[in-house]
Amino acid sequence: MDELSNQYGYTKDVMTASDGSLKGVSWQGCPGVLIYNREIAKDVWGTDDPAEVGAKLDSWDKYYAAAAEVQAKGYLMQSTTNDSFRVYSNNASKLWVENDTLQIDDGIMEWVDKSKAMVDAKQTTTADLWSDDWNKGMYPDGKTFCYFGPAWLINFSMHADDAESVAAKGGWGACEGPMGFYWGGTWIAAAKGTDNPALIADIMRKMTTDETIMTDIVKKDNDFVNNKPAMEKAATDDSYAFAPLGGQNPLGMFAAGADKIVLKQSAYDQGCNEEFQKAMKNYFDGNASKEEALSQFYKAVKEKYPELNVPE
Amino acid sequence: MEKKEKGLSVGTRRTIAYVVLAIISFLCLFWFYMLLINSTRSHAELGRGFRLIPGGYMIANLKGMLNGTQPILNGLLNSVIVATCTAALSVYFSTLTAFAIHAYDFKLKKPLFTFILAIMMIPTQVTALGFIQLIRKMNLMNSFIPLIIPAIAAPITFFYLKQYMETALPHELLEAARIDGASEITIFNKIALPIMVPGIAVQLIFTFVSSWNNYFTPALVLVDNDKKKTLPILIAMLRAADFLKFDMGIVYMTIAFSIFPVVVVYLLLSKYIVGGVAVGAVKG
Amino acid sequence: MKNGKSGTIVRYNRWAYIFLIPFMVVFIVFQLIPLVNTIYNSFFEHYMSGLKEIGPNFAGLANYGELFKGGDLLKYFGNTMIMWILGFIPQILVSLILGAWFSDPSLRLKAQPFFKTVIYLPNLIMASAFSMLFFTLFADTGPINQLLTGLGVFKEAYSFMSHVGSVRGLVAAMNFLMWFGNTTILLMAGMLGIDTALYEAAEVDGATSSQVFTKITLPLLKPILIYVMITSLIGGLQMFDVPQILTNGSGDPMRSSMTLIMFLNKHLFSKNYGIGGALSVCLFFITSILSFIVFRINNAGDN
Structure with a gap:
């Protein structure tokens, strides 16, 4: 399908069925970046410039070192341990399930260890994503340094419409962060048995491959679209600046991140991701040892998916 | 002194x-x-x-809720339908059954009474599994029928009404009516029911409220069609689904919307509860 | 007279059977058959894997084995009982006190109808909504924490949802608030039924109000207390809505607030009919045994 050659690889991978056929297409791409609080960056390092801040956070080692510096000044590094989970899990080299057996990728175990260290050092909390506690960092008194998220997080979830929020004052900045990742996206697929296949194909084609239309989407919705040429052009065009980012244009960063994403997925991902984070919260809160939390995870997976083999 | x-x-x-x-x-x-x-x-x-x-x-949230992703008005209607029908059927037939045990003296009277009391102890969830399988086979998933019809056999309601009858419906009254030539059905509908009104009112409220607030069974039955879900299911979806929490103002408005009808009904009928509960329970 | 009536009695008794039909039919169809079905299911390995249905394969007692392995069942039973008792004890104490006050004419409390109506109101709140409210109130950055740190009770926010005791406590508190009104009114009714002559005799003998309460009121209330205990126990065993929604189904921390029914629900959700069935049968036994015990106590009291 050369028409789709301008799309970012991972959006096609997500919708590719096991027999290789493409089941749906997307006009959106949702690569993520590290979104940092400019005021806090200035307080800790004296600068809020994306290139300089980015340089301090472009590897996990540097990130955790920075976390100590941020915490010393009285701020949280990230709002909750679960903020960085997605970054690690998107880059996992092992699937959750192979040959009907549950396995845990080493990268994810690294997330566990590093997160526990962060919680103990009071650099982050164990709140649930989307909870009130997680949201607090979007306001100045939340004293939170960074979030990980894609374009829609910046524009829709950071309360930019609330005058009190950090976003409303353009107080966020974006940099690439230690690893690329993505979060969500919307795909269009045609319903089986539709009586308008030609029309639908046309709509799908236009929305997901036509450069002009997709550029328009970026302009109007501040969305990140699934078309490499359009995004690369937009990256250098200042009229695409994001207000919550203080006028920064992050599209170039998004574009770079989107290309790097290598996607692996299995049918068990959602369940495993959810249960893993829930189980690990017990370990982070000090209510269980790592082994106990892991065995809790295994139990939960077995209950959800009885056909899998889980470790005892 | x-x-x-x-x-x-x-x-x-x-x-x-x-x-x-x-x-x-x-x-x-x-x-x-x-x-x-x-x-x-x-x-x-x-x-x-x-x-x-x-x-x-308030107005903004109200509008947001009514135009939101969840079919709130449908939910309200569904809850009203299910709760009202359940309450009406449950109470009417429980009274009938209580009358049967109370007003007649027949061989199986005691064993049946004990049997019904024993059933009272079975938690609904124990039979939930088989219940769902049965409903599937009967092709009644996503319908209100499996939520309403089973209410006809409601041991707890029956028990309360039976106790109430012992105080309020003496046998002599029934005998007198029989001597006057009334048929059994007439006796039940024209004599027993009117006397039972306070007790019935109490049970109507109890059953209505508990059906309105019931989450477990409707959640198992009404799975596919959002438009048929009752309010508690919609609210539980709010706690679980992240994306729906984008506007907590609407969330709270939804909850308030689901609770206040019941509160109003209750306040209107509260004098019955305070009075009626007392009479039925004295014999407990 | 008796013989003359026996013909009519038989004729009337037919009506008893007729009136009983709706109840019995509905019961058999919607409760008995499912019960038998559930028991039958428990002996099979039968669940859904994604969209595939696995089984039913006959598995004997394998499901039961899996349930009892690891002692989790006991743990959830323990959780259920602990959270029930934590709520029930305050419930019965407060209800007794309130009931005594409401039925004591010498106290002449005003605005009784107002109070009686009010204490019943929490019962009307859906458990799901109530749990959501509590969840918000007791969040790390929520108002209760703000209040407590502001007053200096805590140095930093107390994470209510991350500690075993506080999660169970919150569940118990909600159960208490939802049901104490009900219990109060029942007990009060019972107290009103006690013959006032007994009170007068006690007064003549010079008993204090607390002596009257413990030596006269309480013993006479025993049947109602037992009724309250049975119904509360049955409700407690079936505890589901409140902890389910408060902890979003996880029963955390470390499943300390997972009740038996929450556990069952997990299996019903993954359509695991085999294990779900086995668990239901266990629940049935537990309930039957407990109710049998209580029945015995009750009947012994009657004699």
Whole structure:
């Protein structure tokens, strides 16, 4: 399908069925970046410039070192341990399930260890994503340094419409962060048995491959679209600046991140991701040892998916 | 002759009583107040923490809720239909069954009574599994029928009404009616039912409320069609689904919307509860 | 007279059977058959894997084995009982006190109808909504924490949802608030039924009000207390809505607030009919045994 050659690889991978056929297409791409609080960056390092801040956070080692510096000044590094989970899990080299057996990728175990260290050092909390506690960092008194998220997080979830929020004052900045990742996206697929296949194909084609239309989407919705040429052009065009980012244009960063994403997925991902984070919260809160939390995870997976083999 | 009161004086006890009652009333009413307040605030305001004064977003939240992703009005209608039918059927047939056990003296009377009491102990969830399989086979998934019809066999309601009858419906009355030539059905409908009104009113309220608030069974049956879901299911979806929490003001408005109809019904009929519960339970 | 009536009695008794039909039919179809079905299911390995249906394969007692392995069942039973008792004890104490006050004419409490109506109101709140409210109130950055740190009770926010005791406590508190009104009114009714002559006799003998309460009121209330205990126990065993929604189904921390029914629900959700069935049968036994015990106590009291 050369028409789709301008799309970012991972959006096609997500919708590719096991027999290789493409089941749906997307006009959106949702690569993520590290979104940092400019005021806090200035307080800790004296600068809020994306290139300089980015340089301090472009590897996990540097990130955790920075976390100590941020915490010393009285701020949280990230709002909750679960903020960085997605970054690690998107880059996992092992699937959750192979040959009907549950396995845990080493990268994810690294997330566990590093997160526990962060919680103990009071650099982050164990709140649930989307909870009130997680949201607090979007306001100045939340004293939170960074979030990980894609374009829609910046524009829709950071309360930019609330005058009190950090976003409303353009107080966020974006940099690439230690690893690329993505979060969500919307795909269009045609319903089986539709009586308008030609029309639908046309709509799908236009929305997901036509450069002009997709550029328009970026302009109007501040969305990140699934078309490499359009995004690369937009990256250098200042009229695409994001207000919550203080006028920064992050599209170039998004574009770079989107290309790097290598996607692996299995049918068990959602369940495993959810249960893993829930189980690990017990370990982070000090209510269980790592082994106990892991065995809790295994139990939960077995209950959800009885056909899998889980470790005892 | 002066009566010597040992222990605390009446005055002190009254003060203590009032203080405790005030605290308790606060603990009971606070949630409604909180709900009301929160449903008048915007999402942003709510994110900033709890306030005691109402915000100005009531209309906005109301509109948002009605136009939102969840079919709230359908939910309301569904809850009303299910709860009303359940209450009506459950109470009518429980009264009928109680009448059968109370007014007649037949061989199986005692064993049947004990049997029904025993059934009372079975938690609904124990039969839930088989229930769902049965409903599937009968092709009744996503319909209200499996929520309403089973209410006809309601042991707890039956038990209460039976006890009530023992106080309120003496056998002599029934005998007199029989001698006058009334048929059994007439006796039930024209004599027994009117006398039972306070007890029936109480059970109507109880059953209505418990059906309205019931989450477990409807959640198992009404799985596919959002438009057929009852209010508790919609609310539970709010707690679980992240994306729906983009606007907490609407969330609270939804909850308030689901609770206040019941509160109104209850307040209108509260004198029956306070009076009726007493009579039926004395014999417990 | 008796013989003359026996013909009519038989004729009337037919009506008893007729009136009983709706109840019995509905019961058999919607409760008995499912019960048998559930028991039958428990002996099979039968669940859904994604969209595939696995089984039913006959598995004997394998499901039961899996349930009892690891002692989790006991743990959830323990959780359920602990959270029930934590709520029930305050419930019965407060209800007794309130009931005594409401039925004591010498206290002459005003505005009784108001209070009686109010204490019943929490019962009307859906458990799901109530749990959501509590969840918000007791969040790390929520108002209760703000209040407590502001007053200096805590140095930093107490994470209510991350500690075993506080999660269970919150569940118990909600159960208490939802049901104490009901219990109060029942007990009060019972107290009103006690013959006032007994009170007068006690007064003549010079008993204090607390002596009257413990030596006269309480013993006479025993049947109602037992009724309250049975119904509360049955409700407690079936505890589901409140902890389910408060902890979003996880029963955390470390499943300390997972009740038996929450556990069952997990299996019903993954359509695991085999294990779900086995668990239901266990629940049935537990309930039957407990109710049998209570029945015995009750009947012994009657004699």
